[in-house]
Amino acid sequence: MSTGPAPDAAPAVGPRRGRHTARWTAVASLVVMAALIALLATRPPAAATEVYTPLLGQQAPPVTATTLSGGRFHLAAYRGRWVVLNFFASWCPPCQDEEPDLVTFAYQHRAPGDAALIGVVYDDTTAAARAFERSSGATWPTVIDPGGQIALRYGVRGPPETFLISPSGTVVAHLDSAVTAADLDQQIAAARAAGL
Amino acid sequence: MSPRGGRKAGSGPVWVVLAVVLALALALAASRWSGTPTVAQRAAALDAVLKCPSCDGISVADSSASTAAAVRQVVLIRVREGQSDQQIEQYLVGRYGPSILLRPPTTGITAVVWVVPLVAAAGGLGGLALFFWRRRRPPTTVVTPEDRALVDQAMAENGPVAAPVAAGPGP
Numbered sequence: 001m002s003t004g005p006a007p008d009a010a011p012a013v014g015p016r017r018g019r020h021t022a023r024w025t026a027v028a029s030l031v032v033m034a035a036l037i038a039l040l041a042t043r044p045p046a047a048a049t050e051v052y053t054p055l056l057g058q059q060a061p062p063v064t065a066t067t068l069s070g071g072r073f074h075l076a077a078y079r080g081r082w083v084v085l086n087f088f089a090s091w092c093p094p095c096q097d098e099e100p101d102l103v104t105f106a107y108q109h110r111a112p113g114d115a116a117l118i119g120v121v122y123d124d125t126t127a128a129a130r131a132f133e134r135s136s137g138a139t140w141p142t143v144i145d146p147g148g149q150i151a152l153r154y155g156v157r158g159p160p161e162t163f164l165i166s167p168s169g170t171v172v173a174h175l176d177s178a179v180t181a182a183d184l185d186q187q188i189a190a191a192r193a194a195g196l
Numbered sequence: 197m198s199p200r201g202g203r204k205a206g207s208g209p210v211w212v213v214l215a216v217v218l219a220l221a222l223a224l225a226a227s228r229w230s231g232t233p234t235v236a237q238r239a240a241a242l243d244a245v246l247k248c249p250s251c252d253g254i255s256v257a258d259s260s261a262s263t264a265a266a267v268r269q270v271v272l273i274r275v276r277e278g279q280s281d282q283q284i285e286q287y288l289v290g291r292y293g294p295s296i297l298l299r300p301p302t303t304g305i306t307a308v309v310w311v312v313p314l315v316a317a318a319g320g321l322g323g324l325a326l327f328f329w330r331r332r333r334p335p336t337t338v339v340t341p342e343d344r345a346l347v348d349q350a351m352a353e354n355g356p357v358a359a360p361v362a363a364g365p366g367p
Contacts, residue, residue, distance in 0.1 A: 157249045157263065
């Protein structure tokens with residue numbers, strides 16, 4: 001049986017067309033990759049993301065600890081105020097990034113009875129945390145957490161993590177990654193609007 | 197005394213010793229298996245099934261991370277307090293969510309991780325069985341006299357073939 005092309009067969013353009021298709025596919029893939037790289041390289045840093053925690057809607061776990069300045073701290077004493085509980089470490093770059101915004105937030109809410117910012121040292125030495133807070137101008141209470149038991153009660157996996165606690169003592173938001181003052185104000189406004 | 201009788205008389209103490217050793221071994225094994233686990237044993241067993249919160253897929257027993265150490269500590273404290281394994285797991289799930297468990301629960305949405313592999317395995321095995329069943333099934337094509345005539349005509353036109361063609365089943 002003959003396997004050659006019939007005399008009236010169309011010219012063999014298949015392989016050539018295949019090569020063109022492959023070339024255009026490669027070019028298109030390169031263009032898409034370049035566009036993605038450009039997009040990711042030029043976009044602003046990721047905003048804080050709200051992450052589910054089983055504590056949402058639950059009473060905030062109690063925090064009774066020693067502050068960096070040596071005093072005693074009781075979270076229960078802040079009942080009636082919005083509380084921003086921020087887990088941080090001096091060695092954590094996103095914590096360093098968010099620190100100026102936390103200073104801004106604390107300053108904007110410095111009025112008596114306004115929202116309170118509380119820091120919790122996460123897996124860091126007291127000396128390093130103290131130096132970090134001093135250098136950034138932090139004036140809010142910061143508690144140490146030897147053994148990481150406060151972090152465990154809040155299900156913290158790694159800093160920075162921030163919890164928003166309502167005046168009634170309920171956890172209403174959990175933010176992963178670095179926060180901004182605007183993020184925190186927005187979370188408080190949303191919680192207020194929701195009647196929390 | 198016959199040699200056979202002598203062997204019987206001599207093997208008696210050996211069998212007694214073997215029976216005593218076996219009984220002692222069984223008693224020891226039974227005491228180890230059915231005894232109440234100690235606090236450390238229970239804590240270690242729990243540590244082995246709890247995931248390190250800040251690690252990727254390793255248990256708190258195998259991790260040196262500070263979060264793992266914190267979990268080990270709370271497990272030990274709660275075991276000492278007399279809490280059940282389930283109570284301790286529930287406490288940690290209430291903090292970290294179900295992902296704290298290395299073995300996902302078989303209820304709720306996490307049951308999917310148990311069901312999907314089983315369904316996929318059953319589907320795969322079923323597909324393979326169908327594939328082999330179809331291969332082993334005899335062909336259902338029936339060669340009609342017209343087909344045979346066409347083949348004969350083609351062979352007559354192209355001359356004799358080099359190799360004999362196996363004849364199919366007759367109609």
